[in-house]
């Protein structure tokens with residue numbers, strides 16, 4: 001019954017948007033979620049908190065960069081997309097508060113293992129995919145050719 005749970009933190013094929021920046025950032029977020037999920041299995045509390053902090057930092061940076069790009073490109077759905085981010089951030093911060101106060105209780109564990117990854121999966125497919133498609137239609141991505149030459153290994 002719980003077999004599928006850990007897999008929700010995997011970055012899987014259906015999440016690929018063919019936008020190098022977004023894909024790379026999403027892959028990092030899922031890797032962070034996987035690390036958190038592993039530490040929830042009795043990992044040391046300070047390590048768990050550090051892993052959640054790293055996830056939070058990357059998540060906030062990612063959402064902010066998406067929002068900046070939506071503004072910059074005048075993406076028509078940007079207000080709605082940004083509200084989705086805000087609701088999610090509020091939920092995430094509440095989880096973090098609970099983790100700080102009570103530790104990795106079953107509800108916090110469920111939050112980190114299921115609710116957050118599921119939101120991210122849903123968001124990537126429902127909100128980010130149309131934005132990536134909009135970006136692709138809007139202009140050929142000048143960074144692509146250059147990054148491919150470098151074998152996609154550039155991280156910034």
Ligand SMILES: [Fe+2]
Pocket residue numbers: 066081085123127128
């Ligand atoms: Fe987004």
